[in-house]
Amino acid sequence: MPAPPPDRSPERLRHHYEVERELAARLRGSAREGRTELFKSLYGELFERVPDHPRLTRRDTPERSRRNIEIQLRLLAPHLRDDAVLVEFAPGDCRLAHAAAASCARVYGVDISDQRAPGDAVPENCELIVYDGYRLDLPDVVADLAFSYQFLEHLHPDDVDLHFQLVHRLLKPGGVYVFDTPNRLSGPHDISRLFGGRLDCFHFQEWTYRGMRALLKRHHFPRSALHRGGAIRIGTAWNLANDAVEALVGALPAPLRRPLAARLFRSVTLSAWKEGGGRRLLQA
Numbered sequence: 349m350p351a352p353p354p355d356r357s358p359e360r361l362r363h364h365y366e367v368e369r370e371l372a373a374r375l376r377g378s379a380r381e382g383r384t385e386l387f388k389s390l391y392g393e394l395f396e397r398v399p400d401h402p403r404l405t406r407r408d409t410p411e412r413s414r415r416n417i418e419i420q421l422r423l424l425a426p427h428l429r430d431d432a433v434l435v436e437f438a439p440g441d442c443r444l445a446h447a448a449a450a451s452c453a454r455v456y457g458v459d460i461s462d463q464r465a466p467g468d469a470v471p472e473n474c475e476l477i478v479y480d481g482y483r484l485d486l487p488d489v490v491a492d493l494a495f496s497y498q499f500l501e502h503l504h505p506d507d508v509d510l511h512f513q514l515v516h517r518l519l520k521p522g523g524v525y526v527f528d529t530p531n532r533l534s535g536p537h538d539i540s541r542l543f544g545g546r547l548d549c550f551h552f553q554e555w556t557y558r559g560m561r562a563l564l565k566r567h568h569f570p571r572s573a574l575h576r577g578g579a580i581r582i583g584t585a586w587n588l589a590n591d592a593v594e595a596l597v598g599a600l601p602a603p604l605r606r607p608l609a610a611r612l613f614r615s616v617t618l619s620a621w622k623e624g625g626g627r628r629l630l631q632a
Contacts (some may be wrong), residue, residue, distance in 0.1 A: 356400060357621045364398045365539045368549040368627065376552065383504060384460050384480045398604075413443065417452050420444045420497050423617065426580045427493050428452060435486070435518055437511075441465055442476060442492040449474040456491070458484055481555060482510065486567070500529040501537070501551040509548050512567040515573065522625015525569065528617040530554045532596050534609035556598065558591050569620040580619060 353361070371390045375408075378386050395401055408416075421444070424434075428451040430446070439445045439457035449455045449471040456504050457476045464476065477484065494515050503511055515525050518612055530537035532554040540549045547554065561572055573582040597609050 351452075353402075357402060360400055361539070362543055364401065365543050365549065367397045368394060368539055372549045375550075376438040376505070380482070380506065383507075384482075387481075388461060415442050417447050420495075420528075421447060421566070421618075422578065423497075423528065423575055424448060424493070424495060427524050427526065427619065429492075432619045433490060434493045434495060435491045437494070437515075438499040438502075439476070442468070442474070445474055445476075446471055448495075452493075456486065458486075472632075476518045481507070482514075484514060484518075486518060488517050489523075491518045492520055492523050494519060494523070494525040496525075496527045496529075498528060500527060500531070503552060503555055505552055509567070512563070512569075516567055516569070519622045520625060521622060523622045525622070526618070527620075528575075528615050529560075531557075531609065531613040531616050532556050533594065533613045534606060534608075555616050556613075557594055557616050557618070560618065561587070563621045564618075568623050570623055572620040575617040575619070 356364075371394055375383070375386060375390055395404055420580045428434075428448065430451065430453060432452045433454045433456070434445075434448055434452045435456045436445050436459060437457050438450070440459070440463050442457050445455045445457040446468070451574065453473065455471075457474070458479055459476065460479065460481050462476060462478055464470075477486070479485070500508070500511070528550065532555060535541065535554045536545065536547050536549075536551055537554060538547075538551040539548045540547060540551070557574060564570075566573055573580050573586070574586060575581070576586075576590070594613060597605055597612060600608065
């Protein structure tokens, strides 16, 4: 079992886990109607009942914020160009969207709430759209590039297909979806990690590379390239080699698998191209 954080007692960690598991079960059993408001209210309840939650106690320094933006910009960099339109899902404080706007024609951030800091300067070519998580008032084939970071794992299981359908609708033929989401082999990556291997808190699913590529192909993203070692790795050989190592690690018992996977497979980080469009951005 992973070592608990040194700054929180076992009792407080157990309390956090029990509360989040309870709230996640409520969300997991919800119907689509009203799920957006329930999602927001449950996070508010979580933070109220768990006042020592890391999201409340962690203080992001300017240096840490800058480093996080640089990490995400490196994922986007192979696809950015001055005439591109970017849609970012769940942009949070929008600082990544603001930074990317310097290299794009237009950036749309889409989220279920406005989490921007008051007084932040907003580039003229950057817009935040608050929506219900389902009906997004943007035209079809509007974007060259879509992006999400540590977002897909939070989707309700019934909403995963809907999300990829939305991304497919927004992207132009040959457009690319770049995303990073936790890898199942090194997880769970939420508080349930400390209490067994079952995903029963606010990470509703975590994927492997192979599993994610199967999902992408089902939603008409036939080509994908993985991001490894700070670069995008394009070609079938890279995918096959990565799958082989992932399968070997996945076959190990959990006590061996988790520490090895933590070094090799922290995330599933992919660029995935919508069908059509020839060589729009990169040759995948």
